Amino acid sequence: MKKCYMQFLFLILSVTVVSEARASEVIVRLFDLRDCSVESLLAEGYDIASVNRSENYVDVVIDESYLSTLEKKATSFRIMPESWVRLLPENTDDAGYYLDPAETLAFWTTLATTYPDLVQSPVTQGQSFQNRDIYSIRITSSSGPSDKPAIFFNSLIHSREPITNSVLADFGMWLASNYDSDTMAKHILDNSEIYLMPIVNPDGYADNMTGGNMQRKNMNYTTPVTSSGIDLNRNFGYQWGINNSGSSPNPLDETYRGSAAFSEKETQVIRSFTNTIDPIGSMHYHSYGGMVIYSWNYENQPTPHQSTFQSWASAMTAQNGYQYGRCGELMYPANGDACDWSYESSEHQTCMAFGVEVDDSGFWGSQNDTTKIAELCAECRFMNILLCMNLLASVGIENNAEASGTGILSVTGISPNPVMNSMNFSASIPSGSLAVTIFDLSGRRIDQFDVENLEAGNCRLNWAVPADAPNGVYMLMIESGNQITGSRFTVLR
Numbered sequence: 001m002k003k004c005y006m007q008f009l010f011l012i013l014s015v016t017v018v019s020e021a022r023a024s025e026v027i028v029r030l031f032d033l034r035d036c037s038v039e040s041l042l043a044e045g046y047d048i049a050s051v052n053r054s055e056n057y058v059d060v061v062i063d064e065s066y067l068s069t070l071e072k073k074a075t076s077f078r079i080m081p082e083s084w085v086r087l088l089p090e091n092t093d094d095a096g097y098y099l100d101p102a103e104t105l106a107f108w109t110t111l112a113t114t115y116p117d118l119v120q121s122p123v124t125q126g127q128s129f130q131n132r133d134i135y136s137i138r139i140t141s142s143s144g145p146s147d148k149p150a151i152f153f154n155s156l157i158h159s160r161e162p163i164t165n166s167v168l169a170d171f172g173m174w175l176a177s178n179y180d181s182d183t184m185a186k187h188i189l190d191n192s193e194i195y196l197m198p199i200v201n202p203d204g205y206a207d208n209m210t211g212g213n214m215q216r217k218n219m220n221y222t223t224p225v226t227s228s229g230i231d232l233n234r235n236f237g238y239q240w241g242i243n244n245s246g247s248s249p250n251p252l253d254e255t256y257r258g259s260a261a262f263s264e265k266e267t268q269v270i271r272s273f274t275n276t277i278d279p280i281g282s283m284h285y286h287s288y289g290g291m292v293i294y295s296w297n298y299e300n301q302p303t304p305h306q307s308t309f310q311s312w313a314s315a316m317t318a319q320n321g322y323q324y325g326r327c328g329e330l331m332y333p334a335n336g337d338a339c340d341w342s343y344e345s346s347e348h349q350t351c352m353a354f355g356v357e358v359d360d361s362g363f364w365g366s367q368n369d370t371t372k373i374a375e376l377c378a379e380c381r382f383m384n385i386l387l388c389m390n391l392l393a394s395v396g397i398e399n400n401a402e403a404s405g406t407g408i409l410s411v412t413g414i415s416p417n418p419v420m421n422s423m424n425f426s427a428s429i430p431s432g433s434l435a436v437t438i439f440d441l442s443g444r445r446i447d448q449f450d451v452e453n454l455e456a457g458n459c460r461l462n463w464a465v466p467a468d469a470p471n472g473v474y475m476l477m478i479e480s481g482n483q484i485t486g487s488r489f490t491v492l493r
């Protein structure tokens, strides 16, 4: 009886929040949950903005008039600044220092005009529920192999997370403007096609420019008629709706998964676009909280690629200190999300898909702080570069063929690659002595050493990266028995 009453109460709460009380919403930080959990808060219909298990707090979005419902949930709570939850009056319509919809399109169009050899003009891939264009941009060079693998970045699937749009713009700008001067930018664009889809949920984003501010879901309020939109990041087709954990059947919840997998036009666009470009990896941007997330997300169990996901995420977060792990480890399991489907669907090859929660201040907290936005973009740029270099190393572009047998010199197994401080590599050597030289791609010698008294055959060696070696792509050359060979690797730290 009590449970029924609670469900009724929260149904009313949800209706009120959505239909009438937007202007009085606040983000509340709950410290040390009592007699409840993140999962039970979700089940009660609370809108969870972010979770930090290591510091033991949960942020919820709630109408001010319902603050008293939180009193028994936590040891203490704090109301976060207004700028976290809405655009301040001076920024209404243009999103402050975030990019509004028109600015976003203008940015990508201008980038394509400025770097026509690298950046494609935005291409419409389909329409949203309200018939807005959902577009992508491809960035690549005309050099390199003809069948380059694709890597996919997308943002604003949740339309109240504007820093994610800034992160993609920053990365696109970095790739294009550094192609001629940075060996990693050149390597990425010579060896892959980078695809970016900056506004996956254009209807929600447009609504947020006109006073919505907290629209997370799409704008399909018609199926069913009581819906307040569908959470597009619960509408994907891998293990969709397997249970109600982090994915709600209630049309008023912020995690409402829709009436069927891929019921929404926006997820259909991502589905067909992903299947067309068939990416080897992808980055799905969200905010906020400072996390890197990998599958499985529908349940808290490791995938067959757990060790790779974990080691890449560990390196990606070495600078910014983001937490990393599966969704269920960091927040709560959630089925029907984009990463699980991108990683595992039989409709395309295995894609190393990562979700990122950018560490912004609430949803709109950097609207007047261009310095903070630049910092967040830079810390995500490092992760984007590292993901690309890891992906390209793992598909074999960096490595020579397998060790080719006795008497033939070869080098294999550079690990880790990209490297921060120290790396190992294997050599198959025809004689007992080996000369190792490290060059940067301008041909400048970075380091050189000889190894004597080896047994001919296979050996494993180590090289410590000099502290003053800048980030970039390098060449490891080895020489033995009048033979010479090499392999590229990346320094990134």
Ligand SMILES: [Zn+2]
Pocket: 158, 161, 285, 286, 287
């Ligand atoms: Zn999100």
